[in-house]
Amino acid sequence: MTKRIGLFGFGVVGQGYYQIAKKQKEQWIPDTIVVKNKFKRRPSDIKFSYNPQEVFDKNPDYVLELISNTEEAYQYVTEALKRGITVISANKKLLSAHLPELIQLQRVFGGKLLYEAAAAAGIPVITNLETHFEEDNIVALEGVLNGSSNYILSRIFNNGLSFSDALRLAQQKGFAEDDPKFDINGSDVASKLNILCLHAFGKFIGEAHIPTFGIQHLGEEEIALAKSLGLKIKLIAKAEKDYRGISAFIIPTLVAEYNPFHGVENEYNAVKITSEHLQEQFYQGKGAGSLPTGAAVYGDLIKAKNGFGYNYSKVNFDKPLEEKLLNLGVRVLIKSKSESQIESVLFSPELNQHIDGYHFAVGKVKPKNFNRLNESGEVSIIALPDDLSADQISEGLNCAQNAEEMV
Amino acid sequence: MTKRIGLFGFGVVGQGYYQIAKKQKEQWIPDTIVVKNKFKRRPSDIKFSYNPQEVFDKNPDYVLELISNTEEAYQYVTEALKRGITVISANKKLLSAHLPELIQLQRVFGGKLLYEAAAAAGIPVITNLETHFEEDNIVALEGVLNGSSNYILSRIFNNGLSFSDALRLAQQKGFAEDDPKFDINGSDVASKLNILCLHAFGKFIGEAHIPTFGIQHLGEEEIALAKSLGLKIKLIAKAEKDYRGISAFIIPTLVAEYNPFHGVENEYNAVKITSEHLQEQFYQGKGAGSLPTGAAVYGDLIKAKNGFGYNYSKVNFDKPLEEKLLNLGVRVLIKSKSESQIESVLFSPELNQHIDGYHFAVGKVKPKNFNRLNESGEVSIIALPDDLSADQISEGLNCAQNAEEMV
Known part of the structure; x- marks a missing residue:
């Protein structure tokens, strides 16, 4: 039985999907492909649409959402799920932002949403x-x-x-x-x-x-x-x-x-x-890559066709889905020009070394400080293996400095 | 809805399965556990049966076949499949010997057979x-x-x-x-x-x-x-x-x-x-190991409960399932006391070295000769990475020999 497939987007992932579908089974070639930019050069043997509504007018069995714009993706995916359609998405930003609502829509309207390509491309x-x-x-x-x-x-x-x-x-x-x-x-x-x-x-x-x-x-x-x-x-x-x-x-x-x-x-x-x-x-x-990512989307379609959907079996739907993270210290090497910046975040110190205008220290930093440090642009932190001692790091820093001076 | 589960075997894998089921969900604890040896020491809080027929008398939804004897496993698995029951097996010898028939039985009687644990234990x-x-x-x-x-x-x-x-x-x-x-x-x-x-x-x-x-x-x-x-x-x-x-x-x-x-x-x-x-x-x-292998069996049960079964989608059922292997040469290092033994199997030679009463050679060997060499007990072959040259191997052999002489 032929299924109707609507595809949003013909970028790297969409092209990968199309190439695989064309080679594997004609029935998985989308009957509607909606793109945004009318002036972009595209293959002349494929018919494109510029009207998103056209996908839904054709009553698709599957909607593939492979665009990068998060707001538009949200419109298409929620619209499809409200119609109980099976949706495949590779849009990590969309999913990461709206998963609770998208899970709820699946539960209420009976549609399915699969998104293997969104997390680690080809890896299932x-x-x-x-x-x-x-x-x-x-x-x-x-x-x-x-x-x-x-x-x-x-x-x-x-x-x-x-x-x-x-x-x-x-x-x-x-x-x-x-x-x-x-x-x-x-x-x-x-x-x-x-x-x-x-x-x-x-x-x-x-x-x-x-x-x-x-x-x-x-x-x-x-x-x-x-x-x-x-x-x-x-x-x-x-x-x-x-x-x-x-x-x-x-x-x-x-x-x-x-x-x-x-x-x-x-x-x-x-x-x-x-x-x-x-x-x-x-x-x-x-x-990454057109074929591996397109193949993960194609794989989702085949899994859905066989009746597979996510059960979210780890979720307890009687409790809030949202959870706050713990904030346990991570053992790191921290580098900064400002010793006071290091002191403001580091605890359980193991090493404090000064090389070439930089302060290097080993100790623990609470993850809640990561983003602030990341944005400051003047500090670097690297997590350490448990079995790497402060002494080894100190020797390594001296050794790296000597090697540089010899260049 | 409670499902009836019959388990054959209470060895390493069966015990792993039981332990997981007991912890996760009571409903997946087998209601019949058939073992063979009446004199083996077993947990006193579990009721065992010594009569395989008891499993079938209870009309099980699932049969777990986790024994090592291939002939008995064949009886239990084929009996279950003929009744359209879903069977989980970890018995690689059984499956490897009888897969064509076991696939046929699934197709004819509508039962399912899953066996993730048989191929690489915990890896799906x-x-x-x-x-x-x-x-x-x-x-x-x-x-x-x-x-x-x-x-x-x-x-x-x-x-x-x-x-x-x-x-x-x-x-x-x-x-x-x-x-x-x-x-x-x-x-x-x-x-x-x-x-x-x-x-x-x-x-x-x-x-x-x-x-x-x-x-x-x-x-x-x-x-x-x-x-x-x-x-x-x-x-x-x-x-x-x-x-x-x-x-x-x-x-x-x-x-x-x-x-x-x-x-x-x-x-x-x-x-x-x-x-x-x-x-x-x-x-x-x-x-290997009781828990990882038992978890693969448990995972099969959960997958089957969710409707999953093998589609054997790569199989073309209009053609014979059996296929003969190609016999293309494999590049190896071969070691033997007998130069003529090497000569009888090696082609495209790249190296011939004599150390301590052994002949070492690099070249290609047809796989059909592997089993004969394996059984002869006087020869060793090792496949080589493409980028490892005969010169490197020759140097390595000399180096290894010198290291030994220095001991």
Whole structure:
């Protein structure tokens, strides 16, 4: 039986979806494709519409929402869900902002909303949280969730590029958004972690409440330090749950070779899930790109066709969905020109070193201070592995400084 | 609505399942548990039955088959499927031997058979092949699929243990079967690869037709060589598909640090899936243990309750399910006391070296010769990374030999 499919958007993801549908099964080619810009050059063999209403006039079985504008996406997705239609979305900003309402609309009107591509592109992490882990108690979820930041870090660590050269290359390769701010300041990761927390813990945190420190202030000193210790830096999103509640934050992190994120390079994403029974699982796959992301959208459509939908089984619908995060200290290396800035946030100090006009300190920082530090632009923080001592860091800093002086 | 569940077997997996069900939801505690041995010590608070028929007399909704005896498992599973019951099995030997018939029984009688725990214990690889990858074209599937072999290799490479000491430790830890032969000779891996090939490529190879070389003949020389090159050895199962057909085999393999299997240690399993659209994905998780394996069985039950079943979407039911493997040469390092034995299997030679009474050669070997070599007990083969040259191997062999002489 032929199904009617309406597609909003024909950007990187929409084109990937279209290419796959055309190759796999004619029935999954959208009968309406709505785009916004009439003057953009597009394939001449595809008929485009500029009228969003046309999708709904045709009574679609499925709506694919693959645009970037959050407000318009909200209109289309809520309209479709109110009609009980199955919707596939890849729009992390939309989902992260409106998940509670979008879940409610599914429950009231009987439509379905799937969005595997929104969290880690090609990696089926939401599907697995909703099936394999459905009745397992998840205690931690960690991830490398931004392909662009990770590509930049790979170029810095594996090819010796400067931050700005690495960023330019990421943009040329199409891994970074036009405005790369949301990639490198961690805001894109916060949207994804916010979505994943709902499926892992059944709670809605709200991305504005997730303490976020990006990679944009990563200095040469920290990079040299990591290299001298044989470690890498990855932008890690981390969420944990225990009897006290949920902790979650995003922070550049020193990772040792034994850490599975150590080997996650370039535009790859990865997620590590720790649960009570299945214990530790690690998934790695493409976190960007037209085909992998389009394939995740296509995969959602096939899953929906087979009757699959998210059960949100971790959610207790008799209680508020919203939850406040814990604010437990994270052990970090902090660098700043201002010693008083460090003193204002650091506790349990282990190290205090002064090199080349910078103060370096090791100690704990409360996540609620991350965003303020991130925005100040004059400070860098990096989370540390438990087994890396302050002495090793001190030696590493001296060693990195000497290496620099020898250049 | 309460469902009736019959459980066959109360070994490591059955106990793991029971423990999880008891903690999660009373409704998933089996109402009948059939065991064989009346004289084995068992928990006094659980009622056991010794009569398999009792399970069927109670008209169960679900049958869990978690025993090791293949013939008895075949009786219980086919009986249940003929009654249209949903069956969960963790019995790789049963499934590998009888999948074509078991698929047919599902199609004829409308029952379902799920068996995630049979292929890589806790890792949801079959579920993902059947959902996320359902309409993607899989071109390669590789895995570390035997936790016991991998545990032994970890002890050899990370702790300097001898093969026999490492095997003894694996048995003490409960990772190796009572008769460890099937773990270390690759036969257990062949069962799993055979099952995975059906879900990845839609073809039944038959485990007896999968060329298999285990780790039991791994000598000190190859281990020293790997260490001197900064590489590790992993027992890798590999299947590939191209326009000519399917290749599949199991062989100890030298892996470099950039290979994601390099970091898979101890009782962990891992699977790498390469497909046309999603491209490269890598999953790692516990490949043994009561809770992770029991959780995979429990997960199957929850998936089945939600309506999930395998679609076998890669299978073309109008064509024979059985397929013969291609027999393309694999580039290996081969070691033997007999030069003529090497000459009888090696082609495209790149290296021929004589050290301490052994002949070492690099070249290609057809997989159809693996089993014969494996059984001869006097030869070792290891697959090589493409970028490792014969010169590097020659240097490595000399280096390993010198290191030994210095001891």
